Amino acid sequence: MFKFSCADFTFPVLERTxxxxxxxxxGFDHVxxxxxxxxxxxxxxxxxxxxxxxxxxVLQDLDxxxxxxSDVFVQIGVDPSERAAxxxxxxxxxxxxxxxxxxxxxxxxxxxxxxxxxxxxFHSTNARxxxxxxxxxxxxxxxxxxxxxGVQYSIEPHVGSICEEVESxxxxxxxxxxxxxxxxYGHFVMAGESSALVHDLLPFASHIHVRGGAPDRLxxxxxxxxxxxxxxxxxxxxxxxxxxxxLEYVWVDWNGCNRTDNVSETVLLRRAxxxxxxxxxxxx
Numbered sequence: 001m002f003k004f005s006c007a008d009f010t011f012p013v014l015e016r017t018x019x020x021x022x023x024x025x026x027g028f029d030h031v032x033x034x035x036x037x038x039x040x041x042x043x044x045x046x047x048x049x050x051x052x053x054x055x056x057x058v059l060q061d062l063d064x065x066x067x068x069x070s071d072v073f074v075q076i077g078v079d080p081s082e083r084a085a086x087x088x089x090x091x092x093x094x095x096x097x098x099x100x101x102x103x104x105x106x107x108x109x110x111x112x113x114x115x116x117x118x119x120x121x122f123h124s125t126n127a128r129x130x131x132x133x134x135x136x137x138x139x140x141x142x143x144x145x146x147x148x149x150g151v152q153y154s155i156e157p158h159v160g161s162i163c164e165e166v167e168s169x170x171x172x173x174x175x176x177x178x179x180x181x182x183x184x185y186g187h188f189v190m191a192g193e194s195s196a197l198v199h200d201l202l203p204f205a206s207h208i209h210v211r212g213g214a215p216d217r218l219x220x221x222x223x224x225x226x227x228x229x230x231x232x233x234x235x236x237x238x239x240x241x242x243x244x245x246x247l248e249y250v251w252v253d254w255n256g257c258n259r260t261d262n263v264s265e266t267v268l269l270r271r272a273x274x275x276x277x278x279x280x281x282x283x284x
Contacts, residue, residue, distance in 0.1 A: 001237065001277070001281070002233070002236070002241075002245055002273075002277055003030065003070075003242075003243070003244045003245065004028060004030070004244065004245050004246075004247065004270060004273075005028060005030035005031060005032050005070035005071070005244045005245070005246045005247070006023045006026060006028045006030075006031060006032065006246065006247045006248075006266060007031070007032040007034060007073075007209075007246060007247065007248045007249075007250070008020060008023065008031050008032065008033055008034055008041050008042065009032075009034035009036065009039060009041065009250060010023075010247070010248065010249045010250060010251065010262050010266060011023075011251070011262060011263075012039070012040045012041070012250075012251055012252070013040075013251065015040070015041075016040070016041040016042070016061060017061050017064065017065070019041055020061055020062065020064075020065035020067055021064075021065050022263075023065070023067060024065050024066055024067055026263070026266060026267060027270075028067070028247075029066070029067065029068060030067060030068050030069070030070035030244060031062070031065075031067045031068075031069060031070065032069075032070055032071040032072075032073060032244075032246045032248065033058075033069050033071065033072045033073065033110070033112075034073050034075075035047070035072055035073060035074045035075070035103050035106070036073075036074075036075045037075065037076065037077060037078050038075075038078050038252075042058070044074060044076060044099050044102065044103060047102050047103070047106060048098070048099060048102050051102055051105065051106075054106075055105070055106055055109045055110075058106065058109075058110060059109065059110060062110060068110075068111065068112075069107075069110045069111070069112035070112065070114065070207075070244045070246060071112065071114045071115070071116055071182070071207055071244065071246060072103060072106060072107040072110070072112055072114070072115050072116070073115075073116040073117075073156075073182070074099070074100060074103040074115065074116070074117050075117075075118060076096050076099050076100075080118050080121055080158065080160060080161060081121050081160070083095075083096055084118070084120045084121045084123075085117060085118060085119065085120040085135060085138045085139065085142075086119075086120030086121070086123075086131050086132075086134040086135035086138055086162070087123075088123055088125055088126050088131075088134075093134075093138065096138075097141070100117070100142060100145070101145065103115065104145060104146060104149055104151060107149075107151055108149050108150070108151065112151070113150065113151055113152060114151065114152045114154070114206065114207055114243070114244075115146055115151050115152070115153050115154075116153075116154050116155070116156055116182040116207060117139075117142060117153065117154075117155055117156075118155060118156060118158065118161060119135055119139065119155040119156075119157065119161050119162050119163045119172060120134070120135035120138070120139075120161065120162050121160060121161055121162060122162060131162060132162060132172070132175065135162055135172070136172070136175040136176050139153075139155060139176050139179060140176055143176070143178065143179065152180060152206050153179075153180075154179070154180040154181050154182045154206045154207055155172075155179065155181060155182065156181070156182040156183075156184060156187075156209070157169040157172075157181065157183075157184075157187060157188075157201075158184070158187045159187045159190060159191060159218070159255070164187065164191065165188070165191070165193065166188055166193055166197045166198055166200060166201060169181070169201060170200070170201070173204055179204070180204055180205065180206035180207075181201060181204045181205050181206065181207075182205075182206070182207040182208070182209060183198075183201055183202070183204075183205040183207070183208050183209065184208075184209035184210075184211075184248065185198050185210075185213060185227045185232065186209075186211060186212075186213030186218050186219065186227065187218065189213045189214065189215060189226060189227050190213060190214070190215065190216060190217060190218045190255070192215055192216075195226075195227055195228035195231060195232070196228070196231070198232075199228075199231055199232065199235050202232065202235040202236060202239060202241075203239060205236070205241065205243065206243050207243045207244055207246065208232075208236070208241075208243065208244065208245050208246060209246050209248040210229065210245050210246065210247055210248060210269065210273065211247065211248050211249045211250075211265070211269065212224060212225035212227065212260075212265065212269065213225060213226065213227050214226035214227075217255075217256060218255040218256065218257060219249065219250065219255070219256065219257045219259075219260060220260070221260055221261075221265055221268075222265055222268045222269050222272055225269075229272070229273060229276060230276050233273065233276050233277060233280060234280060237280055237284075245273065247266045247269060247270055249262040249265050249266055249269075250262075
């Protein structure tokens with residue numbers, strides 16, 4: 001019923017082929033590809049420079065690791081505010097579109113039917129409504145391009161974005177008909193919103209990021225986790241969710257996300273989720 005994947009960027013200290021083999025060794029058949037400028041594994045800059053040879057090597061590395069791609073997550077700037085989807089500069093947005101189309105080509109080439117992007121941020125030089133309008137326009141364009149290629153496009157609401165609260169995420173969903181979410185409870189719970197409130201976004205989720213989280217802490221161990229994953233799984237089961245649960249521990253010096261043992265926590269969280277899924281199945 002539920003499908004699991006693991007993010008390649010959970011293990012950025014390893015080189016790419018080693019990280020992919022570790023994902024397989026941990027028992028996963030699918031991997032979430034992080035196409036990030038800051039990535040040590042998959043680079044949109046390198047992809048743009050030589051799309052055919054780069055894509056061929058990615059395909060080879062995935063085949064060698066016996067993995068399939070479950071999501072391609074593209075982030076064009078070093079951080080979400082740099083070259084955001086709704087950048088005020090039309091020149092930058094045009095360049096962003098070029099990168100996005102290359103990412104979509106990669107997604108299709110690796111036989112992945114899901115692509116994630118970021119919604120955009122508010123800019124001090126712009127009125128908030130203008131930022132929201134531009135974000136909606138760019139998101140709608142991305143959705144159209146993905147639909148033509150047979151790929152599902154979603155955004156990930158995150159801390160510091162135009163969708164950093166549950167209500168602002170719902171408001172943006174109303175602006176862009178048919179939009180889905182790559183949903184990570186941690187961004188909302190960190191900011192003090194309850195899991196019960198985040199459950200309301202489940203009907204819009206096409207991909208789920210899972211890792212331990214708590215108020216004021218974007219990433220925690222399983223033992224310290226405060227996210228209601230049981231309620232999340234029950235809601236997804238009721239909705240007939242057929243996307244992936246992507247184990248997405250990260251290792252980066254941002255919001256304390258370099259303080260967990262990602263190998264152990266990935267194993268422990270998957271075991272905990274599988275145990276909860278078995279109980280839900282037995283109860284139904």
